[in-house]
Amino acid sequence: MVSYQKFARDVGFIGTVQVLTSLGTFFLLPIITKTLGTYDYGLWAQINITVSLVSSLALMGLSMGFVRFLSSETEKKIIKEAVYSILFFVTISGFVASLLLYIFAEPLANFGFKDPEATYFIQAGSALILLSVIESISLFYFRVFRQIKKFSYFTLFETFGKLFFILILLEMGYGLLGVILATLIVQSFILLISLVIIVSQIGFFIPRFTHIKEYLQFSLPLTPSALVRWVTESSDRYLITYFLGLGSVGVYSAAYSIGNLIQLFASPLQLILLPELSKLFDENKIDQVRIYLSHSLRYFLLVTIPAVFGLSAFAKPLLGIFTTQDFLSGWLVIPIIALSGLLAGIFQIFVNIMFLVKETKSATYINIIAAISNVLLNFLLIPSIGIIGAALSTLISYFLMIVLCIYISMKHFMFDYYYYDIAKSIFSSFAMYLFVSCFVISNIYELFGVAAMGAFVYIFVMFIIGGFSKCELSAVKRYTRPRL
Template sequence: MGETLNAYKIFVQRLGLMGATSILVALSTLMLIPVLTKSFGAVGYGIWIQVGVTVALLTNIATVGLLPSMIRFLAAEKNKEMIQEGFYSIISVTLLVISIILIILLIFSKPIAVGLFDGNIAIANLMAFIIFFACFNSVFLNYYRTFQQIRKYSLFTLSQTYLAVMFAVYLTLSGHDLFSVLIGLLITYLIFFFVMIYDIITEIGFKIPNFKCLKQYLAFGVPTIPSNMSYWVVESSDRYVISILLGAAFVGYYAPSYTLGTVILLLAPFSLILPSVLPEYYDKQEMDKVRTFINYSLKYFLLLAIPSLFGLSLLSKPILSILTTPTITLNGYLVTPFIILGTLIFGIYQIINNILILEKKTKIIGTIWIIAAVLNLTLNIVMVPHFGILAAAAVTLVSYLFAFAVTLHYSIKYFNFRFKFGFVLKSVVASILMSSIIVLINPEGVLNILIVVGLCAVVYVAAIIILKGINNKEIEFFKELLQRSS
């Protein structure tokens, strides 16, 4: 048991660093909302969001499912030659696919611009090159995740994120147009492309691969492509549907509330750590350790996510009124409760989903997300023209709920992690008590919101302790962890 706790302490320390990184990345996104919405309006911000959504989509396509393969097969690898072979095989395939995508994007830039970017062909062309380098950078960052080099992962992620933010803020406030801001984003990706590839080559050397492991990697990774693509449809295609059916301005109304609703997922980034931690114990048949990691991860994600669901739902309107324009706030604030509940459900999914990955049941995952994607896209096309952006938010919630329910059904078949659901009820009760403060005070303005959030945190923690949602052993565990980390 002591060895398990020690392993979990290392896990939590890494998780804390990843959590801090994710929070800072989330803050950077929130920082850009007032700068871009108040300078370029709902239409300009909608175009910015569409660029980000398209980058995410085509990055997933270009890596052809090889990023999870890197984690699954190289995370426990110690042989340097095998690491070189695996990494450079993945890079070579990525180069081939992303080059084809780049050419296609440039050829079809005009219709893409009309459908997504309010007719701006220059932005459509520029986006093609942004995607090219963003794709490689995602592979490089995945390398650091694979080998649990969390400090480097966090350093490069934060540096890349905040350099892009600084470019965006400076260029926007200097009076430049959105195209210039996106040039700044491209320059950022270029800089970190060279920094990270130099660092990785220095660490493992360079080798021309013979692709002897590629068949195995593709056999594992290709079945995840439908899953990744379908997940993108569920997570992001609503912006495309809204843009095509309602216009870019409505994407601008929808996106800030959506971003606010996804904050809880960034508070506990278990999906970034667990895939590289669990295979080592699973391959050694140390199932008690696997169960411990999954149960602790579920508990502490919900410990943060449940009060965030209550708090952010109630504070959505005053927070958005600070970050955006009155028009965007009034059109979008009701989106947040749907998105945050969907994000909570998806956060649970990301943890239990590791069971199917460990069992190499990626075809099941792919099938689940294909069905969820068809459900999502169909409902969005039918509902959005009649009920607007609120329908898109509700459809996202329904899609996540479906994926979670089916994944839970199959995961329990292969591995019973025996989670104690009594904690959920205690957290809900504590969150209701906490929420009464928000309802009574109804804060407005930055200072008042911060004060209320602080009061709510105190009330929630006190209620959880009184209700014995966290036991003394767990409190002592975190005290010791903090002492060792300081």
């Protein structure tokens, strides 16, 4: 029970951090969109997804191997060997990947971006790959060894550091290059500080790569999975560029970034759940594994279901307030991507079961099926209904993923899904949606005010229909009771 309470506190802490980082993202969106416009913002989105693709390939799935093999490790010698062997390995692979993107920037700009002038910006952004892969592993160190506060502080600094430097460089007239430079500066600083902390905790060590083969045997099957996940999540930007141009990519990406805020509710679980489950599974505490999965799914849905309804109700006001009129045509993308984010979160909870039993090939096959369906649907829908087609393709692909993932996972673990509580949450969320839809919102103050009232309506209806357990209500009373 104590362990679960600590798990819940860590998730709550990470959740708070995610809310703060999301606010930072909200403030960053209008700064970039209103300064760069749809075309340059689309170019920045393309660079971002290209970096994410190449970075995931350069990592070779080793970040997940890091989590799976070291979550329950206590021997310092083994930890040092693992940490530095993985760090050295991804540094080399990240450097090679960055170099290749720099070399092939011109053909990518011509054929992938349909803009030869994008070559310069792609080359500038190629260094982000090297920084991203090393930063990913160094931050995973804090996640694996449950140093949640340090991990959270780095996350906060990355968001608000980018906000600060991007604002300065845009004011200085650097445009898109300033956005890239600001990202490089912040990631370099985070990488430096995180490595200093790691060395101070475990010392410096020249690795012998003793277990790297074992790590790669687990991780390499996840590399195609990362590739096909990228196809499912991001390849639509390239297809929108091909059919509609970079301006449409800018509109779609702005709406997608708002709809994808639903992921902030999944992130705390993704960061903490697998290390905790791995430890319990290795200790053969299967009943506790079921409890963690069951509670994680329930609380995730109790929060994300109303969030999806809320983002759907606020779709137009959000785009109108945080971007310009040029982006407003993409408002319908927001509810579709929000629902996709909810499905993605469910998938992230269930796929942990495959990682625990080391059935990573099944996860890869699921992602391949989703990726193929996504590409085919994009080719079919984008020419006919534009960026809405891209959003629908993502939604259908995620639906396929969770159906297959739940089917396979249930062969290994069965746990309580709390169907009645989920139904009550949907009912309360719909009541909230009807309430907030009555308001006309024209500025950020009205937005937050109506959102607060909507949250109150959801909680009130849930309370009336018995959507919260007695344990949850007593916990609220305990933490909200005035202390004398």
